[in-house]
Amino acid sequence: EVQLVESGGDLVQPGGSLRLSCEASGFPFSRSWMSWVRQTPGGGLEWVAHINEDGSDIYYVDSVRGRFTISRDNAKNSLYLHMTSLRGEDTALFYCLGWFSPDNYWGRGTLVTVSS
Amino acid sequence: DVVMTQSPPSLSVTLGQPASISCRSSQSLRHSNGNTYLQWFQQRPGQSPRRLIYGISNRVSGVPDRFSGSGSGTEFTLRISRVEAEDVAVYFCMQTTYWPHNFGQGTKLEI
Numbered sequence: 001e002v003q004l005v006e007s008g009g010d011l012v013q014p015g016g017s018l019r020l021s022c023e024a025s026g027f028p029f030s031r032s033w034m035s036w037v038r039q040t041p042g043g044g045l046e047w048v049a050h051i052n053e054d055g056s057d058i059y060y061v062d063s064v065r066g067r068f069t070i071s072r073d074n075a076k077n078s079l080y081l082h083m084t085s086l087r088g089e090d091t092a093l094f095y096c097l098g099w100f101s102p103d104n105y106w107g108r109g110t111l112v113t114v115s116s
Numbered sequence: 117d118v119v120m121t122q123s124p125p126s127l128s129v130t131l132g133q134p135a136s137i138s139c140r141s142s143q144s145l146r147h148s149n150g151n152t153y154l155q156w157f158q159q160r161p162g163q164s165p166r167r168l169i170y171g172i173s174n175r176v177s178g179v180p181d182r183f184s185g186s187g188s189g190t191e192f193t194l195r196i197s198r199v200e201a202e203d204v205a206v207y208f209c210m211q212t213t214y215w216p217h218n219f220g221q222g223t224k225l226e227i
Contacts (some may be wrong), residue, residue, distance in 0.1 A: 035217075045157075045165065045208055047217040061216045062117075095164060102174070104155075106164040 002026035002105050004096045007109030016086050020110055022079040022096030030074040033099040036081050038092035039109070048094070049081065063089075086114045118142050118211055122220035125158035129227060135196040137223045144189045146213070153212040156194045157219075158184055160205045167193065168207075203227060 008020040018021040020036070049070040050059045058070055069082040079096055091114050098105040119142040129135045145152045156169040167176050167183035172192060182197040196203055204227055209220040 016145045043206065044221055045219040047210075047219065050215075050217065059217075061218075091224075102170060102176075104167040104170070104176075106166065109162055 002073075002098075004098060004105055004107030006094060006096045006107045006110035007012070009094060009112045011113045011115065012086055014087060014114055017082070017084045018112060020081040020083070020085065020094055020112070021095075022107060024079065024098060024105075027098060027100050027103070027105060029077040029098070031100065034070075034072060034079045035097040035099065036070060036079075037095045037097055038090075038112075039095065040092050046092070049116045051079070053060050083112070086112075088114050091113050117216060118145070118214050118218060120211055120218055120220040122207075122209055122223050124223060125221065126224040126226065128197045128223065129196075131201065131227055132198050135199050135203075135225060136216075137194045137207050138219045139194070139211075139220050141190045141192075143214075144191060145170075145192075145211050152188065154185075154187070154192050155212065156183075157208045157210060158203075158205045159208065159222075160202075165208065191226055192205050196225075199225070199227065209221055 003025045005023045035050045038046050038048050051070045067085045071080045073108050093109040095109045096107040121140045123138045147155050152172050154172050157165040158168050159165040163226040168183050169180050184195050186193050206222045206224050208222050
């Protein structure tokens with residue numbers, strides 16, 4: 001059974017930092033692309049960041065580039081998102097996604113709330 | 117960046133009747149390799165999204181055949197031939213041809 005379990009979401013003040021983690025199982029993690037996608041309180045989905053199998057190709061949406069860092073540890077079947085300089089508009093449910101063609105897997109999400 | 121525009125924002129359908137959702141991209145989603153990376157996701161209330169369709173029209177394993185995708189270039193459609201109660205959800209299109217990847221705004225299907 002495929003599982004993606006996100007953790008690390010919390011209430012944080014503007015300007016603060018958080019590190020999200022995602023533990024994967026049930027599919028070939030080290031051969032899969034991985035992404036973070038967030039869902040805003042209004043319900044829209046926004047793709048945030050993407051990393052290829054060995055971490056050599058990384059992409060970010062413009063609104064987080066320079067503030068967020070995606071990384072992975074294939075030995076631990078884990079994906080990370082280090083978030084700094086957090087803003088109110090970063091408040092969202094953050095999902096971890098796995099891509100192993102033609103399959104696509106989603107976690108249940110971890111909630112990040114940025115507020116003073 | 118590519119802009120994905122879905123319509124309508126919401127849709128009320130009678131059980132057993134068809135439903136159609138449109139997704140338009142601001143530029144052609146046909147990749148230089150000939151593939152078109154347009155997919156459709158369903159998000160039921162309280163659940164994570166799940167992919168229904170990839171590559172315009174390929175149904176994910178386990179997805180009922182009442183769901184179908186079509187289109188090309190910049191115009192795409194998700195059709196449900198006969199809506200069932202379990203289809204109540206928000207539907208999103210997503211392009212993964214270009215970076216950054218992005219989603220349409222979503223279409224809420226109600227019965």
